[in-house]
Amino acid sequence: xxxxxxxxxxxxxxxxxxxxxxxxxxxxxxxxxxxxxxxxxxxxxxxxxxxxxxxxxxxxxxxxxxxxxxxxxxxxxxxxxxxxxxxxxxxxxxxxxxxxxxxxxxxxxxxxxxxxxxxxxxxxxxxxxxxxxxxxxxxxxxxxxxxxxxxxxxxxxxxxxxxxxxxxxxxxxxxxxxxxxxxxxxxxxxxxxxxxxxxxxxxxxxxxxxxxxxxxxxxxxxxxxxxxxxxxxxxxxxxxxxxxxxxxxxxxxxxxxxxxxxxxxxxxxxxxxxxxxxxxxxxxxxxxxxxxxxxxxxxxxxxxxxxxxxxxxxxxxxxxxxxxxxxxxxxxxxxxxxxxxxxxxxxxxxxxxxxxxxxxxxxxxxxxxxxxxxxxxxxxxxxxxxxxxxxxxxxxxxxxxxxxxxxxxxxxxxxxxxxxxxxxxxxxxxxxxxxxxxxxxxxxxxxxxxxxxxxxxxxxxxxxxxxxxxxxxx
Amino acid sequence: xxxxxxxxxxxxxxxxxxxxxxxxxxxxxxxxxxxxxxxxxxxxxxxxxxxxxxxxxxxxxxxxxxxxxxxxxxxxxxxxxxxxxxxxxxxxxxxxxxxxxxxxxxxxxxxxxxxxxxxxxxxxxxxxxxxxxxxxxxxxxxxxxxxxxxxxxxxxxxxxxxxxxxxxxxxxxxxxxxxxxxxxxxxxxxxxxxxxxxxxxxxxxxxxxxxxxxxxxxxxxxxxxxxxxxxxxxxxxxxxxxxxxxxxxxxxxxxxxxxxxxxxxxxxxxxxxxxxxxxxxxxxxxxxxxxxxxxxxxxxxxxxxxxxxxxxxxxxxxxxxxxxxxxxxxxxxxxxxxxxxxxxxxxxxxxxxxxxxxxxxxxxxxxxxxxxxxxxxxxxxxxxxxxxxxxxxxxxxxxxxxxxxxxxxxxxxxxxxxxxxxxxxxxxxxxxxxxxxxxxxxxxxxxxxxxxxxxxxxxxxxxxxxxxxxxxxx
Numbered sequence: 001x002x003x004x005x006x007x008x009x010x011x012x013x014x015x016x017x018x019x020x021x022x023x024x025x026x027x028x029x030x031x032x033x034x035x036x037x038x039x040x041x042x043x044x045x046x047x048x049x050x051x052x053x054x055x056x057x058x059x060x061x062x063x064x065x066x067x068x069x070x071x072x073x074x075x076x077x078x079x080x081x082x083x084x085x086x087x088x089x090x091x092x093x094x095x096x097x098x099x100x101x102x103x104x105x106x107x108x109x110x111x112x113x114x115x116x117x118x119x120x121x122x123x124x125x126x127x128x129x130x131x132x133x134x135x136x137x138x139x140x141x142x143x144x145x146x147x148x149x150x151x152x153x154x155x156x157x158x159x160x161x162x163x164x165x166x167x168x169x170x171x172x173x174x175x176x177x178x179x180x181x182x183x184x185x186x187x188x189x190x191x192x193x194x195x196x197x198x199x200x201x202x203x204x205x206x207x208x209x210x211x212x213x214x215x216x217x218x219x220x221x222x223x224x225x226x227x228x229x230x231x232x233x234x235x236x237x238x239x240x241x242x243x244x245x246x247x248x249x250x251x252x253x254x255x256x257x258x259x260x261x262x263x264x265x266x267x268x269x270x271x272x273x274x275x276x277x278x279x280x281x282x283x284x285x286x287x288x289x290x291x292x293x294x295x296x297x298x299x300x301x302x303x304x305x306x307x308x309x310x311x312x313x314x315x316x317x318x319x320x321x322x323x324x325x326x327x328x329x330x331x332x333x334x335x336x337x338x339x340x341x342x343x344x345x346x347x348x349x350x351x352x353x354x355x356x357x358x359x360x361x362x363x364x365x366x367x368x369x370x371x372x373x374x375x376x377x378x379x380x381x382x383x384x385x386x387x388x389x390x391x392x393x394x395x396x397x398x399x400x401x402x403x404x405x406x407x408x409x410x411x412x413x414x415x416x417x418x419x420x421x422x423x424x425x426x427x428x429x430x431x432x433x434x435x436x437x438x439x440x441x442x443x444x445x446x447x448x449x450x451x452x453x454x455x456x457x458x459x460x461x462x463x464x465x466x467x468x469x470x471x472x473x474x
Numbered sequence: 475x476x477x478x479x480x481x482x483x484x485x486x487x488x489x490x491x492x493x494x495x496x497x498x499x500x501x502x503x504x505x506x507x508x509x510x511x512x513x514x515x516x517x518x519x520x521x522x523x524x525x526x527x528x529x530x531x532x533x534x535x536x537x538x539x540x541x542x543x544x545x546x547x548x549x550x551x552x553x554x555x556x557x558x559x560x561x562x563x564x565x566x567x568x569x570x571x572x573x574x575x576x577x578x579x580x581x582x583x584x585x586x587x588x589x590x591x592x593x594x595x596x597x598x599x600x601x602x603x604x605x606x607x608x609x610x611x612x613x614x615x616x617x618x619x620x621x622x623x624x625x626x627x628x629x630x631x632x633x634x635x636x637x638x639x640x641x642x643x644x645x646x647x648x649x650x651x652x653x654x655x656x657x658x659x660x661x662x663x664x665x666x667x668x669x670x671x672x673x674x675x676x677x678x679x680x681x682x683x684x685x686x687x688x689x690x691x692x693x694x695x696x697x698x699x700x701x702x703x704x705x706x707x708x709x710x711x712x713x714x715x716x717x718x719x720x721x722x723x724x725x726x727x728x729x730x731x732x733x734x735x736x737x738x739x740x741x742x743x744x745x746x747x748x749x750x751x752x753x754x755x756x757x758x759x760x761x762x763x764x765x766x767x768x769x770x771x772x773x774x775x776x777x778x779x780x781x782x783x784x785x786x787x788x789x790x791x792x793x794x795x796x797x798x799x800x801x802x803x804x805x806x807x808x809x810x811x812x813x814x815x816x817x818x819x820x821x822x823x824x825x826x827x828x829x830x831x832x833x834x835x836x837x838x839x840x841x842x843x844x845x846x847x848x849x850x851x852x853x854x855x856x857x858x859x860x861x862x863x864x865x866x867x868x869x870x871x872x873x874x875x876x877x878x879x880x881x882x883x884x885x886x887x888x889x890x891x892x893x894x895x896x897x898x899x900x901x902x903x904x905x906x907x908x909x910x911x912x913x914x915x916x917x918x919x920x921x922x923x924x925x926x927x928x929x930x931x932x933x934x935x936x937x938x939x940x941x942x943x944x945x946x947x948x
Binding site: 122 | 862926
């Protein structure tokens with residue numbers, strides 16, 4: 001592809017001129033230009049730089065939202081909120097840098113005297129997601145955490161919002177020092193990045209097929225590099241007997257943002273209760289979904305839902321717009337779910353879900369054992385605590401976050417958040433892409449043994465000039 | 475292979491009967507039997523179990539050392555020390571469990587209320603190393619840290635010490651609860667383990683070729699799993715002008731344990747100084763090496779050193795024993811090193827090294843840029859601090875531990891230790907296989923959102939019944 005064209009999901013019409021794709025050969029120049037000094041700046045200086053990026057994005061918020069709305073149709077309120085989330089993330093990492101906690105400094109007095117800190121892993125490639133044109137894209141969480149760690153970042157723009165990507169990249173480039181940030185466009189440039197010897201780690205949010213291909217490339221290098229990918233999640237929600245208020249909450253979570261969230265509740269386990277099923281059908285029947293983000297996502301959704309993995313329980317209404325679709329929920333029972341678990345747990349991106357009915361707790365638990373890895377698992381509990389505990393005991397081996405009496409959509413950006421899980425939720429289950437711990441992906445430990453005081457990095461000096469926290473053995 | 479025969483490196487004679495290899499089909503039964511309750515035991519109970527294993531190994535130390543000496547010829551003093559290191563590691567992880575620091579508990583009060591802890595990743599496969607029949611083998615650091623994390627462990631015994639492996643495994647099996655530990659033997663069983671859906675992570679210490687093959691298997695699974703491997707390291711040591719006492723230290727480090735350490739100083743960079751080269755040649759010429767561990771290691775050493783990557787600077791004397799070899803040190807200059815860096819930085823396992831001479835600091839720095847990843851980098855400094863800093867600035871991007879005026883052999887088991895580095899030193903550069911942080915490899919985060927107090931794991935309850943440390947946001 002020699003250029004990437006953005007489209008308006010409301011009209012299917014092109015938005016502006018196509019954005020030229022980056023040739024694979026240009027990727028060499030981009031990586032060669034990656035800063036060799038960014039890693040050596042002080043955490044305080046990097047914090048100032050992150051704050052400056054956040055301020056610049058906030059100052060340009062209205063213009064950025066307008067560009068993104070034309071390419072995504074996500075609407076001004078949601079996109080304005082997303083810019084705020086994006087700048088909030090940048091400032092969160094700036095705050096973290098000022099604490100010095102990210103360095104995880106440990107002293108072992110010895111002998112030998114060993115002192116450990118952490119340093120940037122090197123230049124990082126970040127692949128933007130389609131569904132968060134700001135918060136998981138050019139200046140999103142992967143970029144913010146990698147810049148905070150001291151890594152130069154090369155972002156591969158998502159095809160669904162090329163002009164939004166350019167606009168955000170322009171702000172990053174003029175705010176950050178030379179060589180700290182670059183943008184490439186087009187798939188060819190993306191694969192060249194993952195293969196490039198100068199790239200030391202990859203962050204990715206996207207589909208299982210695309211993510212697996214890039215993961216395989218990264219692991220197949222002569223020198224494999226860490227690949228931090230979020231590839232898919234069906235986010236099981238379990239409704240236990242006696243839970244209340246489920247139907248409306250489910251319909252709202254399923255269709256939020258036209259269902260285009262990695263935490264969309266794709267699987268709902270409910271007691272085999274005609275009244276509850278009817279409530280769910282009514283609630284889903286009352287929903288409307290706006291247009292999907294891209295022709296590819298639209299086509300995939302139409303194909304998946306037309307193929308009909310099970311009987312249709314309810315359909316909502318397609319809203320306005322060329323790529324608008326109707327929400328649809330299918331239903332089957334636990335025995336069928338177990339028998340066809342592999343195909344029934346494939347993620348369908350968009351406002352579609354599968355309701356699985358169960359007769360009794362044992363049937364439910366057997367069905368949960370068939371679940372693949374997901375980002376989240378939710379329980380709507382009744383009065384029986386032991387049932388909740390049994391469900392949680394299985395779910396927690398399948399997911400990275402357990403939600404009680406709530407819905408998985410809406411990921412809080414907080415210190416304790418874990419946004420990860422077993423494959424395919426994450427390619428690296430010990431790591432998160434949301435929250436302060438996201439910085440861990442871009443840092444590697446380095447131990448100094450018997451090193452002279454005056455030649456140590458400041459955080460390792462006995463007099464602790466930066467006042468950073470440290471653990472001392474013994 | 476249907477059985478694994480151990481040999482005495484002193485005589486090349488078989489030691490005892492061959493140990494039957496585990497059939498690939500038996501691996502299914504072994505993994506199916508892995509405990510589903512070990513992860514739910516309290517850290518305090520797991521600490522007691524680790525201490526009990528350590529006590530049982532100590533009680534049987536003399537017998538274990540005798541078995542291992544027959545298979546490895548490493549000698550009673552070294553092997554007795556290694557049992558102590560092994561039981562020390564087990565007790566270190568027991569101590570860590572009692573602090574609760576391994577759970578890395580974080581509270582974000584919200585709303586939503588999110589509380590994060592860590593849990594065992596699941597059953598783990600551990601591949602033992604040839605060169606540490608205790609400390610990196612059946613009850614070694616990978617096993618100790620994984621058991622501490624709450625993971626059942628299946629160890630694949632190393633072919634070079636099958637009877638030692640059986641003896642240690644017998645102690646683990648009778649000391650630990652059912653299903654917490656198992657041993658398999660033979661390569662076929664090893665590959666079956668890495669492919670098995672029930673195995674959730676792999677620990678490996680060994681060769682680049684063997685490790686790469688298993689890494690590729692783990693990453694090629696339908697559900698790739700973390701593979702924590704230490705595959706090779708040339709451990710560059712840089713001697714700066716004005717450094718003293720280098721020759722004797724180098725010869726001793728190079729030939730310690732017949733050079734069979736992952737931290738063996740394979741590359742020595744020295745000023746082009748005839749006096750120093752002569753001192754090194756004298757010191758190496760005075761060394762003797764005992765027998766290597768296995769016929770494979772012996773053959774590989776003989777082939778590599780016979781091929782002669784550069785001119786011979788010095789040879790020592792082959793000691794007693796069928797597989798004894800002479801230490802040998804080659805020499806070349808920095809320009810040749812840069813030109814042939816890829817082949818000259820291949821690890822030769824055993825008491826062999828390459829001395830690289832440099833004319834001036836710039837030549838040295840250019841040569842260091844050609845280094846691959848290693849576990850360690852060492853600097854013997856002179857009076858010029860700026861030279862030390864320039865060397866360290868390059869080395870720290872290539873290694874996991876920087877040693878000042880010392881030698882890389884002898885890895886201190888302490889909290890601050892980092893035993894890892896860029897590929898091929900480690901397949902997962904953010905992680906270590908030595909020190910308390912080794913437990914991080916076997917734990918995955920789990921966040922509880924709005925979960926009722928009385929159903930939370932104890933470390934996440936507000937009243938903190940276990941008294942474990944926690945970070946609270948805000």
